[in-house]
Amino acid sequence: MVKPGQTNGPSRPLSVKVGPFIYKITYREDMDPFREFCGMSHHDDLEIWIKISDEVKMKEIMTHELMHTIIHIYGGSPPDGADLPQERTVNALGFGWLQVMQDNPQIVEYLTREVD
Numbered sequence: 001m002v003k004p005g006q007t008n009g010p011s012r013p014l015s016v017k018v019g020p021f022i023y024k025i026t027y028r029e030d031m032d033p034f035r036e037f038c039g040m041s042h043h044d045d046l047e048i049w050i051k052i053s054d055e056v057k058m059k060e061i062m063t064h065e066l067m068h069t070i071i072h073i074y075g076g077s078p079p080d081g082a083d084l085p086q087e088r089t090v091n092a093l094g095f096g097w098l099q100v101m102q103d104n105p106q107i108v109e110y111l112t113r114e115v116d
């Protein structure tokens with residue numbers, strides 16, 4: 001159900017599976033009115049909020065929030081010999097982005113769709 005101030009648009013993905021978790025995606029006119037966030041990942045609530053704006057910008061925001069979520073889910077423990085922060089991040093993104101693309105064809109279709 002879409003609440004006031006939210007819209008899901010005609011054909012944007014409404015959920016994404018990251019690791020074992022399914023996050024609900026909402027597209028919002030209203031974000032935090034006191035701060036200029038364009039996107040937010042709420043890991044306790046399994047929700048990703050994306051501010052409605054230019055469609056290409058929204059795809060960038062979605063990708064940005066998915067990276068936060070992947071690092072949150074996959075970034076806990078580095079493998080042996082990969083203790084550098086950057087290596088840990090890249091490792092999380094390597095496993096995580098592969099899983100997200102494989103399990104979410106709706107996200108891949110949306111992000112790679114041409115914008116008019």
Ligand SMILES: [Zn+2]
Binds near residue numbers: 064068
């Ligand atoms: Zn961020």
